[in-house]
Amino acid sequence: MRAEALKSGEERSHRSELEHLFLGEGSREGFGVFRKVSAVQTTLSGYDGGVVTSLLIKGMKRNFFDSAIVVRRGNNKKNEAVIAEDPDDIISAKGSKYELLPIPEKFVEAVQERGKKRIAVVGLPCQIFGLREIQRSMPDVDLTAIGLFCMENFRYYLLKKRIKDLLHVDLDTVERAVISKGNFIVSDRGKTVSCRVKDLITAVRTGCLFCTDFTSELADISVGMVGSPDGYSTVIVRTQKGEELFNLLKDRDSTSADNGEIARMVSRKDKHGIDQLRKYLSLFWDADER
Ligand SMILES: Cc1cc2nc3c(=O)[nH]c(=O)nc-3n(C[C@H](O)[C@H](O)[C@H](O)COP(=O)(O)OP(=O)(O)OC[C@H]3O[C@@H](n4cnc5c(N)ncnc54)[C@H](O)[C@@H]3O)c2cc1C
Secondary structure, three states, rough: OOOOOOOOOHHHHHHHHHHHHOOOOOEOOOOOOEEEEEEEEEOOOOOOOOHHHHHHHHHHHHOOOOOOEEEOOOOOOOOOEEOOOOHHHHHHHOOOOOOOEEEEEEHHHHHOOOOOEEEEEEHHHHHHHHHHHHHOOOHHHEEEEEEEEOOOOOOOHHHHHHHHHOOOOOOOOOOEEEEOEEEEEEEOOOOEEEEEHHHHHHHHHHHHHHHOOOOOOOOEEEEEEEOOOOOOEEEOOOOHHOOOHHEEEEEEEEOOOOOOHHHHHHHHHHHHHHHHHHHOOOHHHHHOOO
């Protein structure tokens, strides 16, 4: 179905339809509709600039939303999607976790079982796509979608095994794991070890190989690190809601982001996704072409 949708242009037209519904008009670059792009650092330290955590805390304190769907490492060292209802919950979720968690499902639980109506969600591009689809059938829910940039995600148990083989550390117990400039870097008790992300390809989720959205194009505001100096986050403000939330960050230090670098990563992911789909589904594709 995915192949058919991509091949016939349906996938892009579907994304455009959702974009039109939820983002409205705006300037457009390779990374989608936007109002403003900048490199930002806040006084909070997160994965990069702590921007996502700061946006959530400020937004909750100013009553933009009363709950947020975030991912934190639980007491059993397993990552989990949770409904955060106060700033402490939000802070406990800072940092990137290289695993796909049930974010859209938590959002539905927050609405249907907890009666939440004003919710912020942090999600990867595929999750924001799914959320917008769900949002169509929940017109009375006020959703603030904060999207992350994402080149690929992993099957955690395969990633853990691969990291153990390559770097001889247990991913469950390390203090910090980050992807930066094509390297997977693990820090633990003063020691840092790393490997190339391309050496982790066997742990990448199959669906990610075909994905063509790098910057969460359907979010109200997207955050990543590509395009920013170290310690800063790249922020793409896409909607009025995203702009109002961004304006709450009074303590931010901003500089210009490298739009060209973002656009290059966008087209690299787009081309890679289409090429992979052609390669893996060549039989299906070729048969149809004959
Ligand atoms: C799997 C993955 C792949 C990424 N790939 C890239 C990339 O290729 N290039 C790039 O520029 N940026 C990438 N990012 C984004 C980058 O790692 C940072 O998340 C982003 O720069 C925000 O930094 P911050 O300091 O503002 O976030 P923080 O203030 O530290 O907050 C991080 C927020 O992200 C949420 N979160 C963490 N892990 C997940 C997850 N698995 N699913 C959903 N939400 C989550 C947390 O709940 C938290 O609210 C990726 C992130 C993830 C999770």
